[in-house]
Amino acid sequence: MKWATIKKYLPLIGIGLFIYLLVRLDVAKVFQEFNSIKWDYIAISLVFVAIFFILQTLKWFVIARKQKINVPFGEAFKINLIANFYGFVTPGKIGTIIRTDYLKRKGTETGKGLSNFVIDKIMDICSLFALVAIFGFLRYKKLIPDSYLYLMIGIFAVIILLFLVFYKKENSRFFLRIIYRRFIPNRLKEKSRVLFNSFYEDLPSLPFLSFVFLINIITWIMNYVIIYLVGLSLGINVKFIYFLMILPVATLVAQIPITINGFGTRELTMIGLFGILEVSAVKVFSMSIFSIIITNIIPCIIAIIILLLDKKNEIHNIKTSG
Known part of the structure; x- marks a missing residue:
């Protein structure tokens, strides 16, 4: 079987795992957990969801400003919602690259839009590795094996090294010259x-990226605050510090492109780690599902409405101009 065919069906692994967990834990029990939700915690979490999306937009918006990409924050917020919708339905959230296309429509060169996406994505991943390293070494309870932590630190170091090397144009030109000369057709060379x-062009300075890195850290923690509040609403009375130890690991596992939006792999990891704290698998699974509804599905519905309205306006403008 060709690798292209294998890649096509890889996301089904996570989906199958998600369905298996749902059936194994009993769908009825999961819905019973939903019936006991304390809605005051959910109301508070929705406020944090709004703050989370503002921060998520801000972290690539400030990079765009440094790159002289002139897009209003309101428009950037809308683009971010749409990009998250595409990310939600694609493995590894790679669909968020659609942001590059939207920036191109606003007059931004493709290369600039692409570098904005790449920098944002790398800062995102690096901040996640940093959280795993920082909170993983806390010894409240030995939740994360040392071997896993050292592996994560090693991968983190390699990513940082490669980023620093290729962030300089001259270094990239040197390494990519062979690909350019041998593999790029003449018609595409220009x-x-x-x-x-x-x-x-107009890449932000490395000191400035440390500020972006900090925003990413805060954004991730904000995301975990939301899940923590959902957990409280379901009666999961575990200290927030444990969420900060477990959730970054589950998020990293969810990045493996064998599923869509981490379905299955994330839940399995969370069930295993929260199980050490004697939290029932049903409660953990219910927390994950409800968190997805709040942080992904509701924003996706808003994004779909925005897309439909944009399409309607586009058709109206064509008819008017015609």
Whole structure:
């Protein structure tokens, strides 16, 4: 079987795992947990969801400003919602790259939009690794094996090293020269050159990226506060510090592209780690599902409405101009 075919069906692994967990834990019991939800915690969590999306937009918006990409924050917020919708339905949230296309429609060169996405994504992943390392070494209870932590730190170091090397245009030009000369068709060489140059145009300084890194850390913690509140609403009375030890690990596992939006792999990891704290698998699974509804499905519905309205306006403008 060809690798392309295998990749096509890889996301089904996580979906199958998610369905297996749902059936194994008993769907009826999961819905029983929903019936006992304390809605005051959910109301508070919705406020944090709004703050989370503002921060999530801010972290790539400030990069865009440094790159001289002139997009209003309100428009950036809308683009972020739409990008999250596409990310929700694709493995590894790769669909969020649609943001590049929206920035192009606003007059941004493809290379600049692409570098904005890449920097944001790398800062996202690096901050996640940092959280795993920071909270993983806390010894309230030995939840995370040392071998796993050292592996994560090693991967984190490699990502940082590669980022620092390729962040310099000259280094990238040196390493990519062979690919450019041997594998890029002549008809695409000029486009590739323009794309490469625009990718490195107006890149933010490394000290500035440390500020973006901090915003990413805060954004992740905000996301985990939301899940913590959902957990409280379901009667999961575990200290927040344990959420900060467990959830970054589950989030990293969810990045493995064998599922869509981490379905299955995230839940399995959370059930295993929260199980050490004697939290029932049904409660953990219910917490995960309800968190997805709040942080993903509701924003996705809003994004779909925005897309439909944009399409309606586009059709109206075509008819008017015609």
